[in-house]
Amino acid sequence: MTADVRITGLRLTPLFLAFKQPYHWAGRVDHGSAVVLVEVETDAGITGTGESTASLAAEGTVAALRAVEPLFVGQPVHDVTRLCHEARHLGSFNHTPWHADFVLAGFEMALWDIIGKAAGQPVHRLLGGAVRDEVDYFGFVQGDTTEELVEDARGLAAAGYGVIYLKVGRGDAADVANTAAVREAIGGRRLRLDPNCAWSVPDAIRMIHRLEPFDIDWVEQPTTLLSVSAMRQVREAVNVPIAADQAVFTPADVYDICRQRAADAIVLSPHEAGGLLAFGRAAAIAEAAGVPVCLHGQGVSGLTDAAQHHLGLCTANLTEGNQIMHQLLREDIVATPDLTPVDGKIGAIAGPGIGVELDRDAVARAAERYAKGAAS
Ligand SMILES: [Mg+2]
Known part of the structure; x- marks a missing residue:
């Protein structure tokens, strides 16, 4: 019988993660993203x-x-399910379940890091064990103009990414020109498009027909997030x-999408699902329905990318071309390991726990950027 490891408190540090270059998507431009470093x-x-x-x-x-x-x-720390359940059902979270999941995911991630460190094991071995040796990630095309996008896409193809991912929903003419040019630049590689909810149902149908000749691997979330029926249509x-x-977001959403046969794949992060364990439950529902899942990335650092990587290693119904975000940052807060994909792939992280060492100077700089109001 081993002694319990008990929580003594949380250290919470707001960070602003600045992007290397302006991040263009569906008519909006972001320069960085706010996160909270959760240390338990x-x-x-x-x-x-x-x-x-x-x-x-x-x-x-x-x-x-x-x-x-x-x-x-x-x-x-081992009472992960009970602690998250009790926190989720406490007062203010009751009516904002999405918010609860996004907030609690960082806490839950830290619990797995502790459990792994205490056991001397990487997180993926605590969640069922790896079913693959490496996880495949997409090359995320960055830029504003067609010329910039083409240059970046060429670099990603040369770096060996098998799946290339392009934001659309930026105006019909730009979408067609960018897709055509990127398709030409990447040859026969798989090309995914993401309009981030920008289209109405008739616009989505019209635009996807126009873009279909460019051999599209999938179109991600063409219509509003509020309607599963619209996506099925x-x-x-x-x-x-x-x-x-x-x-x-949640396992219940996955059930609804699968039951309505509204999608060929589900793109999901542990922040949306409410933690690594909840992601696994959501993925299992999709697996039972014969639907693959793909790791999603919000504006996060290599810490989340690494935590999600463990899910990628141990999720049976995972697609190729998953999402990481740390490569878009001016500087990551992770010092080791090197999370740069080779030919689009990252191998197992040995751990223990999530298995990353933070760059404390980079954390301090990101905290200072937040404190100075970079997020506002
Ligand atoms: Mg997306």
């Missing part, structure tokens, strides 16, 4: 690190975690596979 301290002297996404303001995420912190202090009217992204 224990009476065993082991600290776990996780990352919660913060969208507009990290203060909301910090306040929400502080509100539930008393539920965690003194509790065993598009899927039934086009000959290009459809992936659900923003319409799917």
